[in-house]
Amino acid sequence: MAVVTAAIVKELRERSGAGMMDCKKALAETDGDLEAAVDLLRSKGLAAAQKKSSRTAAEGLVGIAVEGLKGVAVEVNSETDFVAKNEQFQDFVRKVTAVAFTVSGDDVEALKSAAYPDGGTVAEKLTASIATIGENQSIRRLKTVMVSQGAVVSYMHNVVSPNLGKIGVLVALEGDVGADVLEPLGKQIGMHIAAAFPLALHADGLDAELIARERKIAEEKAAESGKPIEVQAKMVDGAIAKFAKENALLSQLFVIDGKTPVADVVAKAAKDAGGTITLKDYVRFQLGEGIEKEETDFAAEVAAAAGL
Incomplete structure (x- = not known):
């Protein structure tokens, strides 16, 4: 034991x-x-x-940036929060985030191999940064989102420096309406994402292993109720439906009013603007998440x- x-x-x-x-x-x-x-x-x-x-089980910074119809988020870890306040480290994260625009897909190794603005590669600059600052650092992950028309809107929670902080969010809004509609809508949805921690855009995008784990827990709870098997089955299905609704972004209740599903918020904004808006994708990087x-x-x- x-x-x-x-x-x-x-x-x-x-x-x-x-x-x-x-x-x-x-x-x-x-x-x-x-x-x-x-x-x-x-x-x-x-x-x-x-x-x-x-x-926050690892230190460092999340960097986000938007150029045109594309946005990127990058997480760079360090050993202590002290390093995150270091101007040299902040400059490194900011430049690495900019370099991420040149990388195809979300491949960290490709990002490390890319050219760094000051010369050499990102990996070589990372090694130099570790040697200079005297603390281990690592580029943990990156994610890119794009739209063909509309806007990618960024939101940073717990800002340390412009576009650098603890929770970085990108909201990809596909649509034919103007920035005067998409930007404030994207900011509000970004705030929601930072606070509500959705696990997927749609319910069918939730991880299958996670759903299986929730189903097992729901089955054990239902079995302890002592109710008939058919009732237990309905209890389990109801629990899974509730879990999916609460963890998929589009079905979550908007944190700003606490009652309207995010999908309906987007639909209303499109109707009011006389156009179309689709919440296509999102990124939520929280520093140290899962470590x-x-x-x-x-x-x-x-x-x-x-x-x-």
Whole structure:
């Protein structure tokens, strides 16, 4: 059996919102498997819906830029937040984001091989930046969005410097209406995306493994209800439909009014402008999303409270 440490109990509490003893028992039952413990707590109704990973577990910056009908977002990581405030590092991220416009697709290796404005390649400049600043850095990901007509609108949350920050959003609006309509609409949708954390544009774009995991949790909850099988099946289908609605951008309720689906917000803007608008694509890069820091200094009192 795996050793259940105080650190993993703490992480499970943060992820699930469940009590310490419930977390400890869930980890014991799942042999220390954090993800399985989260699912177990949820199936027992001891945890809220799994929190989307919004912890900044890596430092650095997200850079975004728009040129014409194309936009790019790039995440560059560093070891500490101190480096993110370094003007040299900021200049590097800004220039790498500009170079990303020349790269076909979302290939990080192709970006590293591309020419850097000051000479050499992006990879060579990255190596030089690491040597100069004295801290490891890495180009983690990039994403490009384009429209044939309309606008790509950017939004940055937690701005550190112009077009650099912690959460970068791009909104691709295909349409035949003017920028006076698309720009403010795109900004509002960008704010929504930053806050609401959609997992896909449409419900059918949600990850199949994620849906399968949610279905398993819903089935376990339904089974515990003791209701007839046919009722349980409807409960499961309802839970999956609710999950899809809450996590697909177009069906999410617009954060600005809390009641209108984003798809209807776009449709109304198009109708009011007398034209067509389609929310074609989006990007949401949150710094460190999906990366977990290693906990090295955990409070002794938490360990004591957990009885470990």
